Amino acid sequence: MTASPAAAKQGPMIELKALNKWYGEFHVLKNIDFICERGQKIVVCGPSGSGKSTMIRCINRLEEHQKGTLMVDGIELTNDLKNIEAIRREVGMVFQHFNLFPHLTVLENLTLAPIWVRKVPKKEAEETAMHFLKRVRIPEQANKYPGQLSGGQQQRVAIARSLCMKPKIMLFDEPTSALDPEMVKEVLDTMVELAREGMTMICVTHEMGFAKAVADRVVFMDKGEIVEANEPEAFFGNPQNERTKLFLSQILNH
Amino acid sequence: MANANAAAMDAAGGIGESKLMAWVRANLFSSWANTALTLVVFYVVAKAVFFFGSWGIFNAVWIGTSAECRAAKGVGACWALFPEKWRFILFATYPFDEQWRPALSSAIFIGLYFFSAMRANWNLRLPIAWIAGLGTISVLMWGGVLGLSFVPQERWGGLVLTLILSTFGLALAFPLAILLALGRRSHMPVIKSMCVVYIELIRGVPLISLLFMASVMFPLFLPEGVSIDKLLRAQIAIIMFAGAYLAEVVRGGLQALPKGQYEAADALGLSYWQATMMIVLPQALRLVIPPMVNTFIGLFKDTSLVLIIGLLDILNAAKVAVADPQWRGFGPEAYFGVSLIYFVFCFAMSKYSQRIEVELNRNKHR
Ligand SMILES: Nc1ncnc2c1ncn2[C@@H]1O[C@H](COP(=O)(O)OP(=O)(O)OP(=O)(O)O)[C@@H](O)[C@H]1O
Ligand SMILES: [Mg+2]
Numbered sequence: 001m002t003a004s005p006a007a008a009k010q011g012p013m014i015e016l017k018a019l020n021k022w023y024g025e026f027h028v029l030k031n032i033d034f035i036c037e038r039g040q041k042i043v044v045c046g047p048s049g050s051g052k053s054t055m056i057r058c059i060n061r062l063e064e065h066q067k068g069t070l071m072v073d074g075i076e077l078t079n080d081l082k083n084i085e086a087i088r089r090e091v092g093m094v095f096q097h098f099n100l101f102p103h104l105t106v107l108e109n110l111t112l113a114p115i116w117v118r119k120v121p122k123k124e125a126e127e128t129a130m131h132f133l134k135r136v137r138i139p140e141q142a143n144k145y146p147g148q149l150s151g152g153q154q155q156r157v158a159i160a161r162s163l164c165m166k167p168k169i170m171l172f173d174e175p176t177s178a179l180d181p182e183m184v185k186e187v188l189d190t191m192v193e194l195a196r197e198g199m200t201m202i203c204v205t206h207e208m209g210f211a212k213a214v215a216d217r218v219v220f221m222d223k224g225e226i227v228e229a230n231e232p233e234a235f236f237g238n239p240q241n242e243r244t245k246l247f248l249s250q251i252l253n254h
Numbered sequence: 255m256a257n258a259n260a261a262a263m264d265a266a267g268g269i270g271e272s273k274l275m276a277w278v279r280a281n282l283f284s285s286w287a288n289t290a291l292t293l294v295v296f297y298v299v300a301k302a303v304f305f306f307g308s309w310g311i312f313n314a315v316w317i318g319t320s321a322e323c324r325a326a327k328g329v330g331a332c333w334a335l336f337p338e339k340w341r342f343i344l345f346a347t348y349p350f351d352e353q354w355r356p357a358l359s360s361a362i363f364i365g366l367y368f369f370s371a372m373r374a375n376w377n378l379r380l381p382i383a384w385i386a387g388l389g390t391i392s393v394l395m396w397g398g399v400l401g402l403s404f405v406p407q408e409r410w411g412g413l414v415l416t417l418i419l420s421t422f423g424l425a426l427a428f429p430l431a432i433l434l435a436l437g438r439r440s441h442m443p444v445i446k447s448m449c450v451v452y453i454e455l456i457r458g459v460p461l462i463s464l465l466f467m468a469s470v471m472f473p474l475f476l477p478e479g480v481s482i483d484k485l486l487r488a489q490i491a492i493i494m495f496a497g498a499y500l501a502e503v504v505r506g507g508l509q510a511l512p513k514g515q516y517e518a519a520d521a522l523g524l525s526y527w528q529a530t531m532m533i534v535l536p537q538a539l540r541l542v543i544p545p546m547v548n549t550f551i552g553l554f555k556d557t558s559l560v561l562i563i564g565l566l567d568i569l570n571a572a573k574v575a576v577a578d579p580q581w582r583g584f585g586p587e588a589y590f591g592v593s594l595i596y597f598v599f600c601f602a603m604s605k606y607s608q609r610i611e612v613e614l615n616r617n618k619h620r
Contacts, residue, residue, distance in 0.1 A: 062517055088523035099518035103536050112532060113522035165522060 011074060013038045013169060013200045014059060019068035021054060028054050029065065030224045036169075041201045043211040043232075046221035047247060052204045055221070056171045059202070060091045073168060089117065092162030096174040098154045100146035106133070106157050107142040110164045118165065125164070132160040136190050152183030156190055163194075170194065172203040206251055212236065220244050320580045332584045336591060339575040343592065346411025346566040346574075352403065355394045356414040362387050362394075363417045371606055373613070407485045411566035413595070415485075419557040419567065423492040424550055430493065431500030436530065438505055449501075456498035462562050464491045469563040488560045496553045503545045507538030540614050547607035551600045568592055 014036040021029040028051045036042050044052050057063040058070060061077060061084045070077040072087045101109050110129035114120040120128070133139040136156035138149075146154055155175055162170060172191065176184045188210050195201055195214040205211070211218050211232055218235040220228045220243075228235070228244045239245045282292040313330030315323050323332035336343075344360075345353040366387045369375055375383070395414070398404035410418075437449035456464070468491035469484060476482065511534060519529035539546070558569040566574060572588040575581065 060521055062520060085523060085525075088521065091521075093521040095514060095518065095521075097514055099512075099514035101515065101518070101533055101537075103540070113524060116528050116532070117523040117525075161522070 012036060012071075013040070013073055014202070015069075015071045016055075016058075017069045017071075019055075019058065019065050019070060021058065021063065021065045021067075028224050029058070032068070032226055034219070034226065036200060036202060039198050039200055040216045041195050041199075041214050042203070042217045042219060043215040044202065044204045044219045044221060045206055045208075045211070045247070045251075046227075050221045051224040052221050053173050056093075056173060056202055056204060059169075059171060060088050060093055062093075089165065090168045091171060092165055092167035092169070093171045094155070094158050094162055094173065094175045096178050098146070098151075098158045098178075100154055100158055100161070102146050105143050105145055106138075106149070109146065109157060110161050113161075114164050128164055129160070132163045133157075135163075135193075136160045137186075150183060151179045152186045155179065155183075155187045159187075159190055159194070169200045169202070172201065172205065174204050174206075176205065176207060208236070208252065220247065222247070323581075323584065327583065331590075332587050335576070335581055335584050335587050339578075339581065339588070342412075342575050343568065343572045343588070344412045346415070346571040347409045348411060349403070349405060349409065352397075352405060355397070355402070355405075356410070356412060359391045359394045360414045360417055362391055363414070363421060407483050410485065412571045413568045415560075415565060416554075416557055416567040416569075418485075419489060419492055419560065420554045422489055423496050423553060423557065426493045427496035427500055427553075430497035431504050432535065434497060434501035435504035435508055438501065439508055453498045453501050456494055457502070461491070461495050461556055462559050464495050465559060465562050467491075484563060485565065488563060488565055492553070492557060492560075495556075496549070499549050499553070500546065503542050503549055504538065506545065507540075507542035508534065510541050511538050540611075543607055543611045543614075547603055551603055554600060554603070555596060568595065 012035045014034070016032050016034040019029055019032040019034075020027070032055060034055070044056065046052050054063055058065045059072060059077075073090050075083050075086055077083060077087055100106075101112070104112065107126065107129055110132065111122065111125040114125040114128065115122055130139055130142065133142055136159055138153050138156055141149055141153060141157070146157065149157065159170075159175075175191070176187050179187060184207070188207060191201075191203070191210065192214055201214075203210075203215075215232050217229055218232050219226055220235070220241075222243050228239065228241045230240075235244075236248065239248055283289045309329070310331050313326060315326050315330055315332050315334045317337060318334045320332075320334075320338075323334055326332065341350070341353060345356050348356050366384060369383050370380060393399060393402070395410060396405060396407075434449050434453055437445045438453065440446045440449070465488055468487040472482065472487050472490075515533055515537065516529065519533045524533070558567050560567055561570040561573070569589075569592050572592045573585075576583070576585045576588045
């Protein structure tokens with residue numbers, strides 16, 4: 001084992017083992033086993049209410065699991081605040097409804113966490129922010145407020161906001177489903193670019209085109225269980241489970 | 255409505271006076287019911303204006319003795335009360351020859367309000383101005399240094415007392431309220447239940463009884479020989495009371511904030527206090543400016559309840575002024591004068607809050 005901190009850690013980036021979660025009586029996640037290797041892009045799909053959001057929100061502790069283990073980048077997620085903080089620094093998240101801070105400008109949205117959490121000097125944080133705004137192609141909006149942007153632009157700001165924290169993993173929870181159809185592409189393009197650069201990504205989405213283009217694996221969830229997981233060609237070309245077949249026929253036929 | 259308006263405009267030709275006529279016809283006399291209502295309102299307003307004109311202006315005694323006032327009683331107001339009593343109303347029992355000191359202190363308070371109202375000063379200048387201002391006020395009010403004679407707190411009164419009680423009351427109740435509101439939403443059961451008990455207990459009793467308890471019961475808790483002054487006890491009671499009320503207002507703002515804001519802050523790794531100070535409070539407090547100012551205004555006026563423990567704020571000074579046998583019976587005039595002062599302060603607060611609300615929300619929507 002090397003002592004150098006710069007050395008890449010070994011083992012999977014994210015590992016869920018026999019993960020269980022209940023909302024009161026309701027068993028939302030049932031014995032979830034899930035592995036995401038470094039650099040892997042995984043698309044999660046499934047019917048509404050199947051527990052997709054709940055699962056990825058467990059990864060950065062927006063939701064708490066009750067049974068099983070969850071490791072992120074070699075750190076086990078427990079009630080220990082130190083571990084939670086450490087994991088949140090590695091994991092970026094993009095929400096369906098953007099959740100930008102409406103009282104701050106775009107630039108302030110992007111620099112807030114780097115300055116206060118990563119303790120980056122303000123000037124450096126602003127340079128990083130402008131760099132990522134250029135990458136999502138809206139540097140000219142830096143001094144506007146989120147409310148003055150279109151939905152697609154807001155979502156790209158939200159992606160840039162996460163990237164400014166230099167995360168190792170990006171979680172996306174239906175990032176395009178609150179957008180008007182003409183804005184979906186600009187957000188997906190940004191995500192494809194990010195995937196090409198080697199980011200580890202877990203993405204809940206029903207954009208099957210995106211899944212075919214970038215996913216290494218597609219995971220299908222139903223009723224709190226992972227029903228089927230496979231490479232995209234096999235998953236779409238030759239689904240095994242009846243529930244997967246039904247789901248695919250529903251979303252591909254309209 | 256718009257149609258009637260336009261039609262009336264056309265018919266009237268639409269220039270100068272006729273435009274006004276058209277507006278009057280369209281808005282005040284458009285139907286029988288409307289006409290009747292207009293007439294009733296006109297009658298009541300005219301009657302009130304007429305009464306106030308004859309009582310308050312034409313038949314009023316502006317300058318004169320209390321005997322002249324008594325002669326006009328029932329017919330005209332006795333404004334002659336004020337040239338005689340204004341110093342007592344404004345400064346109460348503060349030594350007569352030293353009353354420039356509370357006068358200057360009140361002016362400094364008002365100056366500080368104006369200074370704080372300007373957004374350009376919302377930086378380090380603000381605390382510096384307040385420390386300097388309050389320091390000067392303390393020196394002026396107490397004296398004992400710089401050749402000023404010492405004046406004990408028991409002799410403070412009038413406008414400056416009202417301003418002291420409400421300024422410190424609001425300034426200290428506000429952070430207390432924020433802590434209580436956050437505590438009430440805390441996941442830690444002990445903190446949560448402590449805040450709930452405090453808020454419900456304090457909110458559930460009248461301020462008068464709190465003031466009374468503060469003046470009678472605080473001393474019982476204190477060790478032998480230690481005494482806190484009556485003014486300070488009243489001030490503490492007011493802060494505790496206002497804190498409980500404001501806490502519920504602040505909590506309303508916290509609840510109105512979308513859950514996604516908390517989640518985004520968590521996901522970015524902000525700590526509880528970072529998220530609270532930079533994301534949650536700035537938004538939550540903006541949402542509750544109107545009810546907050548409402549509470550502020552109510553509290554400003556409630557400071558007059560300190561009469562129960564014998565403090566002479568401006569309202570009670572006026573009350574004492576008309577207890578003078580010479581001027582007995584001229585309460586309405588005295589209260590009218592003091593109400594005017596209260597109104598100026600409350601109206602200024604209300605107007606200012608409207609302006610700040612517009613300014614702060616300007617960026618929020620497209
Ligand atoms: N806070 C909560 N309390 C109780 N039940 C909840 C809570 N949040 C989610 N659930 C339930 O858990 C189940 C899974 O929810 P989840 O949001 O993970 O589904 P999803 O797969 O993301 O669905 P969608 O596609 O609609 O977003 C749903 O049945 C939902 O009603
Ligand atoms: Mg979901």
